[in-house]
Amino acid sequence: xxxxxxxxxxxxxxxxxxxxxxxxxxxxxxxxxxxxxxxxxxxxxxxxxxxxxxxxxxxxxxxxxxxxxxxxxxxxxxxxxxxxxxxxxxxxxxxxxxxxxxxxxxxxxxxxxxx
Amino acid sequence: xxxxxxxxxxxxxxxxxxxxxxxxxxxxxxxxxxxxxxxxxxxxxxxxxxxxxxxxxxxxxxxxxxxxxxxxxxxxxxxxxxxxxxxxxxxxxxxxxxxxxxxxxxxxxxxxxxxxxxxxxxx
Numbered sequence: 001x002x003x004x005x006x007x008x009x010x011x012x013x014x015x016x017x018x019x020x021x022x023x024x025x026x027x028x029x030x031x032x033x034x035x036x037x038x039x040x041x042x043x044x045x046x047x048x049x050x051x052x053x054x055x056x057x058x059x060x061x062x063x064x065x066x067x068x069x070x071x072x073x074x075x076x077x078x079x080x081x082x083x084x085x086x087x088x089x090x091x092x093x094x095x096x097x098x099x100x101x102x103x104x105x106x107x108x109x110x111x112x113x114x115x
Numbered sequence: 116x117x118x119x120x121x122x123x124x125x126x127x128x129x130x131x132x133x134x135x136x137x138x139x140x141x142x143x144x145x146x147x148x149x150x151x152x153x154x155x156x157x158x159x160x161x162x163x164x165x166x167x168x169x170x171x172x173x174x175x176x177x178x179x180x181x182x183x184x185x186x187x188x189x190x191x192x193x194x195x196x197x198x199x200x201x202x203x204x205x206x207x208x209x210x211x212x213x214x215x216x217x218x219x220x221x222x223x224x225x226x227x228x229x230x231x232x233x234x235x236x237x238x
Contacts (some may be wrong), residue, residue, distance in 0.1 A: 012199025019160020043183025051193030085134020
C-alpha cells in the first residue's frame, strides 16, 4: 500500500508541474515497484489519471488558470479520437507512426524553445 | 475560427495517438492550447488537465472491460496523487512562464526519444 502512495505522490507532482496526466510516471512505476503486468499498468494508470486530473483541475481552478471553453474544444474531439485510436491499434502497423509521432514531438519542442 | 478548427483536429489526433500508444493526451493538448489557441503556458497546462478527464474516463471504462484495471490500486495511487498535485501546482505557479515552457519542451524530447527507442526495438 505504501508503494502505491509513493507512486501517487510522484505522479501528482509531475502531473501538476507539466499539465500531463502522469501516465509516463505511473505505468513504469507500477511495473517496476508493484510488479504489474504492462497491460494492467496501462489500464490502471488511466483510472489513476482520472483522479489526478480532477485534483489538478481543482487546484488550478482555484488559481483561475483553467480555460473551460478551450478544454472542451480539444477534450471532446480527443474523446472521440481515443475510441478511434483503440480500434486502429489492432489494425495498423505502428512502427512508422511512432517514429512520425516522435518527430512531431521533437518539432514542437524546438518550437517551444524558440517561442 | 480557423484556429479553433485546427485545435479540434489536433484534439482528435491527440485522442487517436493516446488510444494507439497509451501516451496521454496531455503532451499534445498543452502545445495545441499554447501555440494554436494562444493560452499562456500555465493556463495551457491547467486546461490540459481538464480536457483529459473525459478522455481517460472513456479509456478506463474500455480497459476495465478487458479486465486491465486494478481498482483498489488505482484508488490508492489516485488519492495519494492529490497531495503531489498540491506541491506540483504551487511550484508550477511559482515558476516563470519561460522556465515552465522550457521544462515542458524538455519533457517532450524525453518522451520522443523513448517512443523512437521502443519503435527501434520493434515494440
